[in-house]
Structure formats: C-alpha cells, structure tokens
Amino acid sequence: MIDDATRVMQFLFALRKRGVTDARVLAAMEKVDRGRFIEGHFEDRAYHDLPLPIACGQTISQPSVVGLMTQALAPGPRDKVHENGTGSGYQAAVLAQLNEGGVMVLPVGQSDTVQSLIKVTRTPDGFDYEELLPVRFVPLLEGIADS
Numbered sequence: 001m002i003d004d005a006t007r008v009m010q011f012l013f014a015l016r017k018r019g020v021t022d023a024r025v026l027a028a029m030e031k032v033d034r035g036r037f038i039e040g041h042f043e044d045r046a047y048h049d050l051p052l053p054i055a056c057g058q059t060i061s062q063p064s065v066v067g068l069m070t071q072a073l074a075p076g077p078r079d080k081v082h083e084n085g086t087g088s089g090y091q092a093a094v095l096a097q098l099n100e101g102g103v104m105v106l107p108v109g110q111s112d113t114v115q116s117l118i119k120v121t122r123t124p125d126g127f128d129y130e131e132l133l134p135v136r137f138v139p140l141l142e143g144i145a146d147s
Contacts, residue, residue: 011047020067029067059138069105072119072132111139
C-alpha cells in the first residue's frame with residue numbers, strides 16, 4: 001500500500017513528465033485531491049494520468065491535460081476565470097468580448113474524434129492561435145444531471 005506522500009510525489013512527477021512545469025499549477029494540483037471527484041469502480045485510478053468516467057456519461061479530464069490547460073492560461077491571482085464546456089469553442093470565441101491580452105484555452109474539433117487543444121490570445125491586431133496538443137473531450141449533454 002502506498003502512503004499519501006508517495007502517491008502525491010508520483011502524481012506530481014507524472015505531471016512534470018508530461019510537460020506541466022509551472023510551480024503554481026503543480027502546487028494547486030497537489031492541493032486539490034482528485035480522488036474526491038471520483039466515486040465507484042474507478043476510485044483506485046484517481047491518481048493515474050487518465051480521463052475517467054463520471055456521472056451522466058461524462059468524464060473527468062486527464063490530470064496532465066488539466067495542468068497543461070491551466071499552465072497555458074497562466075492565470076494570475078487577480079484574474080477572473082470562467083470554465084464551461086462549449087463543444088468546439090467557436091461560439092464562445094465569437095461571443096467573448098475578450099479583452100486585449102485575454103486568453104482562452106479550448107478543445108476544437110468533433111467530439112467523436114481527436115480534437116486540438118488551442119490557446120487563443122487577443123492581441124492589438126486580432127487573435128493569435130497556438131496549438132497545444134491533441135485531446136478528446138466528451139460532448140456536452142442537454143439537460144440537468146441527477147444529484
């Protein structure tokens with residue numbers, strides 16, 4: 001049986017190995033116990049770098065993807081962050097009165113294929129796009145989840 005300190009060390013090492021290097025992101029991910037968000041058959045895999053099934057046919061994202069997305073955003077202590085599932089992200093990009101210097105990180109592509117995680121930054125001349133990595137997010141579901 002692995003003790004908690006060893007489990008956390010292994011978890012953080014796996015994140016670093018996949019490119020999550022920002023000390024603030026790693027510290028935040030160390031503080032948030034992913035195991036509290038997973039119930040049932042997959043609880044024993046909570047600290048593996050895998051997306052896992054959760055309620056309503058959805059998944060909890062792979063920790064390294066969460067870390068890389070957060071790292072790409074580079075949020076500061078006074079920044080405001082809004083997270084939601086937006087399908088391809090196109091509508092969110094169209095509707096965002098995204099300020100100069102504002103950043104969005106979102107998956108783009110069909111939900112049943114490999115998507116691209118992109119970082120969009122508003123510049124004085126428009127938008128800069130940076131492709132980060134291939135991902136696969138589950139589609140949003142209509143309705144309200146049962147509690």
